[in-house]
Each structure stands twice: as structure tokens, then as C-alpha cells.
Amino acid sequence: MAAAEWKVMRIIWRYQSCAARDVYKETAAEFGWAPSTAKTLLRRLVDKGYLQVRQIGNSFLYRPAEPAIKTLAGAADALLSNALEGAVGPLLAHMVKKSKLTEEELAQLRKLLEEHQPREK
Amino acid sequence: MAAAEWKVMRIIWRYQSCAARDVYKETAAEFGWAPSTAKTLLRRLVDKGYLQVRQIGNSFLYRPAEPAIKTLAGAADALLSNALEGAVGPLLAHMVKKSKLTEEELAQLRKLLEEHQPREK
DNA sequence: ACCAAAAGACTACAGATGTAACCGATTTGA
């Protein structure tokens, strides 16, 4: 998924489900896109299976084809396997440093690390 | 950076510094690429500033323009800002679950999480 | 000194991405 497509996905996730118009209202305001740009992106996301559409009267309702976390996890996996094939530690460290995390998220991550079987060196 | 480019970067990182021939030997063996494919990728990576070249005799020596971790961190940052703009927790959790980490890496991550200032909810 | 091998440079071309105009159908406000 390319950057412009992520922008559209984020909007859809926020709305949970919305019409083309909602999307291009936002992309116009946020990025100055022409409506047709948003429409093209929506079509491509449907083609790729990231979005589903349902017709409502003369108009269409877009919604994510799968839960956001699944899509995100897929992207993360692509990065991991594309980029480093195994040497993930330092990258995770970097991401933890740069991220804003809530107390619950921190707790969950600590728990995961406790449970994590270390790999032999 | 696209998938094919990552493949080349990984080879260069492994060699630290190498000639075009080393790269296309590997890409031929691993992915069945024609030598020219590897050469094109090398050129593009130089154009984009990911690789530096130095001439050695009639030939060129390629090496990373910046430390691998910096390139990787950049890619991770792009994913974070492209994809989710803030809601990193569940993604990190996913990555931790899927990763193989050494004992040292686990320790470092635990330490980072200890020190991490939680964000207000 | 010559020729085959190898290096890098240039060119190619299909598919993906970023960005958008135009078009015909329909809804709707006046």
C-alpha cells in the first residue's frame, strides 16, 4: 500500500464506514486533493481488497474489508521481511523510543517481553 | 524504498562494501535476476542516496551511505506515520510477538519500557 | 597486439502510483 492509500485508509478507519464524499471532503481539506483523486484511490483500494463497498441508494458506502490491526500487521510484517529478515531487536527499540504509548500499552508490552522465549545467540 | 531495493541493500549490508559483481552474483543465485537488473537497482539506490560509490580501478565499490539502523529506522518511521499516526501500541505488540529476539535484545526492550513515560490517556 | 570477458552507461517497457479532468446519470433546489 502506498502513502496516498494509507491516508485514505486512515480516514475510513476513523469513520468506520463512510461515503466517497466524506473521504474527499477530508482529503481536500487536509491535503488539497481534487475529489477525483480521492475517488481513484477509493477504487484502487477496493480493487486491492482493502475496502468493501455497499450501494446505498445512488451512492456507495465504503468500509474496511478487514480490521485495521490486521492490515497494519501485514504492513509491519512486510517491513520486517523486506528490510531485515530477522534482526528486529534494534528496530523495535527505535520504535519504542519514538512512540507515545499509554500505560496499558506499556504494561502489555512488558508482559509480552516477559513471556517471550529468547532466541539462542 | 521498494522490495527489490531492500533485497540489494541487505546484500550490501552483509558485505559492508562490495562491487556490482558481488551483488549480481547473489541476486542471480537467490532470485534469478539478470545482471542488468542488479545494476539498475544499484544505480537507483545511489541516485536516492542510500548507497555511496567509490571508483576502484575500472570498477566501483558500493557501500551504504548511512548505517543500516538509520535506514531501517527511517522505514519504520515512514510506516508509523503513514499507517497510523500515533496508535502504535498494538502494532508493536504484534511485532514483538512475531519476532525472534535474543536475551540481550529482550533486556534492552524491557529497560526501554521501564523508562518510557506513559502518555496520558 | 588482439580478442573475449566484464564493467558501467543508456535505453526499454510493462505495471503501479500520484494526481486529476471529463462524462453521463441522477438528484434536488428554485
Add this chain to the structure above:
DNA sequence: TCAAATCGGTTACATCTGTAGTCTTTTGGT
């Protein structure tokens, strides 16, 4: 009811990516 706004669909086009052929120059071997 009639024109304006809107909808989704189709088409466009420049750039980037994946993959590779060709050309010219260098060079190592004989």
C-alpha cells in the same frame, strides 16, 4: 420543470518500480 450540484465511471498522464537488453569502453590473457 429545469438547471445546478453530485454521483460513480472512464480516461489521462507523469513518475516510479520491476526487470532486462544493448552498447561502448576497459582489461586481462595469450
